[in-house]
Amino acid sequence: MSGASGAADGTGAPSERAPSAADVLRRCRELVRPALVGAVGRLHPWTGEMAAYALGWADTAGTPDPGGSEGKGVRQALAVLGAEAVGADAADAVPGAVAVELVHTFSLLHDDIMDADALRRRRPALWKAYGTGPAVLAGDALLARAVTGLAEARGDRTAAAVRRLCAALNDLVAGQAEDLRFEQRPWCGPGAVGPEQYRSMAEGKTGALLGCALALGAVLGGAPEPTATALDRAGRHLGLAFQAVDDVLGIRGDPATTGKPVRADLRRGKKTHPVLAALAGGGRAARELGTLLACSRRTDDATAERIAALVEEAGGLAATREEARRHLDAARAALRTTPLTPAAVRELDALFTGLADRVR
Amino acid sequence: MSGASGAADGTGAPSERAPSAADVLRRCRELVRPALVGAVGRLHPWTGEMAAYALGWADTAGTPDPGGSEGKGVRQALAVLGAEAVGADAADAVPGAVAVELVHTFSLLHDDIMDADALRRRRPALWKAYGTGPAVLAGDALLARAVTGLAEARGDRTAAAVRRLCAALNDLVAGQAEDLRFEQRPWCGPGAVGPEQYRSMAEGKTGALLGCALALGAVLGGAPEPTATALDRAGRHLGLAFQAVDDVLGIRGDPATTGKPVRADLRRGKKTHPVLAALAGGGRAARELGTLLACSRRTDDATAERIAALVEEAGGLAATREEARRHLDAARAALRTTPLTPAAVRELDALFTGLADRVR
Numbered sequence: 183m184s185g186a187s188g189a190a191d192g193t194g195a196p197s198e199r200a201p202s203a204a205d206v207l208r209r210c211r212e213l214v215r216p217a218l219v220g221a222v223g224r225l226h227p228w229t230g231e232m233a234a235y236a237l238g239w240a241d242t243a244g245t246p247d248p249g250g251s252e253g254k255g256v257r258q259a260l261a262v263l264g265a266e267a268v269g270a271d272a273a274d275a276v277p278g279a280v281a282v283e284l285v286h287t288f289s290l291l292h293d294d295i296m297d298a299d300a301l302r303r304r305r306p307a308l309w310k311a312y313g314t315g316p317a318v319l320a321g322d323a324l325l326a327r328a329v330t331g332l333a334e335a336r337g338d339r340t341a342a343a344v345r346r347l348c349a350a351l352n353d354l355v356a357g358q359a360e361d362l363r364f365e366q367r368p369w370c371g372p373g374a375v376g377p378e379q380y381r382s383m384a385e386g387k388t389g390a391l392l393g394c395a396l397a398l399g400a401v402l403g404g405a406p407e408p409t410a411t412a413l414d415r416a417g418r419h420l421g422l423a424f425q426a427v428d429d430v431l432g433i434r435g436d437p438a439t440t441g442k443p444v445r446a447d448l449r450r451g452k453k454t455h456p457v458l459a460a461l462a463g464g465g466r467a468a469r470e471l472g473t474l475l476a477c478s479r480r481t482d483d484a485t486a487e488r489i490a491a492l493v494e495e496a497g498g499l500a501a502t503r504e505e506a507r508r509h510l511d512a513a514r515a516a517l518r519t520t521p522l523t524p525a526a527v528r529e530l531d532a533l534f535t536g537l538a539d540r541v542r
Numbered sequence: 543m544s545g546a547s548g549a550a551d552g553t554g555a556p557s558e559r560a561p562s563a564a565d566v567l568r569r570c571r572e573l574v575r576p577a578l579v580g581a582v583g584r585l586h587p588w589t590g591e592m593a594a595y596a597l598g599w600a601d602t603a604g605t606p607d608p609g610g611s612e613g614k615g616v617r618q619a620l621a622v623l624g625a626e627a628v629g630a631d632a633a634d635a636v637p638g639a640v641a642v643e644l645v646h647t648f649s650l651l652h653d654d655i656m657d658a659d660a661l662r663r664r665r666p667a668l669w670k671a672y673g674t675g676p677a678v679l680a681g682d683a684l685l686a687r688a689v690t691g692l693a694e695a696r697g698d699r700t701a702a703a704v705r706r707l708c709a710a711l712n713d714l715v716a717g718q719a720e721d722l723r724f725e726q727r728p729w730c731g732p733g734a735v736g737p738e739q740y741r742s743m744a745e746g747k748t749g750a751l752l753g754c755a756l757a758l759g760a761v762l763g764g765a766p767e768p769t770a771t772a773l774d775r776a777g778r779h780l781g782l783a784f785q786a787v788d789d790v791l792g793i794r795g796d797p798a799t800t801g802k803p804v805r806a807d808l809r810r811g812k813k814t815h816p817v818l819a820a821l822a823g824g825g826r827a828a829r830e831l832g833t834l835l836a837c838s839r840r841t842d843d844a845t846a847e848r849i850a851a852l853v854e855e856a857g858g859l860a861a862t863r864e865e866a867r868r869h870l871d872a873a874r875a876a877l878r879t880t881p882l883t884p885a886a887v888r889e890l891d892a893l894f895t896g897l898a899d900r901v902r
Contacts, residue, residue: 226716296675315656330708348690
C-alpha cells in the first residue's frame, strides 16, 4: 500500500518517475490478490479449481501455473484507481475490484463457449479443458460470488455499488447478445450492421464493465454520483478503445502475444470494426472485400489472408486505430470533467497509453 | 388482489373454503405476472424471446404457446405468501417473486445443458431449441435481470433482500456442482455418496431457492430477521421434500405428467435418493442392485426397468416417500415457530400438500 499512499498524496510533483502501465497493473494486482484468493476460496472446491484455472493461477491438475496465463487485471486496477482518484484509500475499492474481476472471468468463460473459442491466453479454454457443462457452472459460480461479495461488503455505499454492478452486467450480456446476432446479419446492403450499432454492442460488451470498475472504486470511496458517472464514462470510452485495439489484433495480431488463433474473428464471420470500416470506405478493395465476404461461408487460410489484406488496403485497420485513438482521447477528456487526485490520474493515463500501445 | 385481502384478514374462520394448491398458485401467478412480463421486456429482444420460450409463454417463433408448458410458479407463490404470512401486502413481495422465478428459470436453462436433458416440460429444452451458446446467454441474462430487479426495488429492505438472494444463488450453484460431482462417484463402498452428503446437495440445489423465496417475501414485507429465517428453514425443508418427490417421479413418474423422458435419472447414473436408500437398505434386492449399477456403464431400457424394480423391491421408493413426508412435517413445524397470519399459513399448507400429492 506504500505505492498507493505515495501516489495519492496529491502533490503531482513533476520530479516523480512516470509510472508504466505494467507498474500500475502489478501494484493493483498485488493489492487485490488476497481478497480475490479469498473469494475463490469460498467457492465449491470443484468450481474453485476451475476458477483457479480460468484465472491463470493453476493448471488442470490444480498445480500452480507460472506460465503467464494470468490476465492483465485491467478491471481490478481501474477499481483501485477509481477510489484513489477520489482521494479514498485503495482498500475501499477492493470489494469492487474483486467483483469486476470475477464478472470479467465469468464473461470470458461463457463467451468462449458461445463463440466456440478453443484457446484463451495460450491454453485450452475452460470448456475445452473441463467440458461445456462444468464451464457453464464455473461461470455461474463466479458471477454469483461476484455479486455476493459486493452485496456483503461493509459500508453504506454497498447498495449503490451493487446497482452499478448489476447495470453493467445487463449491458454486458446485452452486448454479447448483439455480437452473436451480428453474425447472422449480412455484410452489406439492408440489414448490415451500422457504425452506431457496432458501437452500442462494443460499449455493452467491453465498455460497461470497464466503466463500472472505475465507478465502483469511486462509489465505494465515497464519491458523489456525478463523479462516479464521469469515471464510468471514461471507462466506457476506454472499453471502446480497448475493443478497437482487440479487433485490430484479431486481424493482424501475433498469436504468441494475443494467445488466440490467428484471424479467428475473420474465420467466424465476426462483424468487427476493421471489416465494417473497410466495407464502409468504398473503393476497389472494399468492393472485392464485400464480394469475398458475401460468397465465403467457410473461410480457409488463404481466403482469411486475402480478407485481412483487403481490410488493410481499404483502410479498415487505419480507421480502427483512429477509432481507438479517438476513444482514448474521449476517456482522458472525461477524466478532466471532474476534480480528481493528480497522482491517480497519472496512473490512469499510463494505463490508457499502455493499452493503446498494444497496436503500435 | 381481492383474494389476497380476503386471505390476509387473519380470522381463520373454519367456514372458509380450504384453498387448493392450484388456487393458490393461480392467484399468485396472476398477481406477479405483470412484473414478470415487465422484467422479461427489459431484456435484449433476442434473450427476451428465449426467456419467453423458457417460461412457457411462447414457442420458438415467438407465438403465444397455450400448450401448458408454463411452470407451476411455486417460487413466486412462496414469495407472495411469505409477505402475506407476516401481515404485509402481497405487492411488497413482487420484486422478490420476480427475482426467484427468474433465478429458477436461469437454473433450469443451465442445468439442462449440464445434465444434457433434451426435454423440459414436454418441449425441447432451450439449448435443444436455440443451441447451447444462446441458452447459456439466456440464462446469464435472466440471472442478471433477477438480481438487478431486486437491487433496484424501492424500500429500505432491498439490500437485505439482495444479500439473501445472493446467498441462495451460491447455495444453488454449489448444490448443482455437488450433483454433477456425485455422478463420478461409486455407488457402493468407500467414496459412495452418504445420506448427509445427498441431503446437503439437495438442500442447495432445491431447498435454498424455495427457502429464499419465502424469506424474501417476509423481508420485503418488513418482517424481523428471525421470522425470515424461520420461513427460510420451512422453505428449505419443502425443497428437500420436493426433491424427494422429484426423485420418485424420476423413477416411477409418467412422462406425460413429468414432461421428461422416463427414468432419465437412472440412465445417467444420477445419485438420487431412492437408489441410495435402496442400496443402504441391504438385503438381496439391494445387493443385486449394487452389482447391476456397478457393472452397467450405459443403461439400456431393460436394465433401467430392472433397476427401477429393484429400487422399489429394496424399499428405496418407500424410504424416499417417507423422506418427503418427514421434510414436509419439518416445513410445517418451522412455520409454527414464528407468529404468522393464519390465512397465509392455510395457503402454505395447501401448497405443501399439493406438492406431496404428486407422488401419492
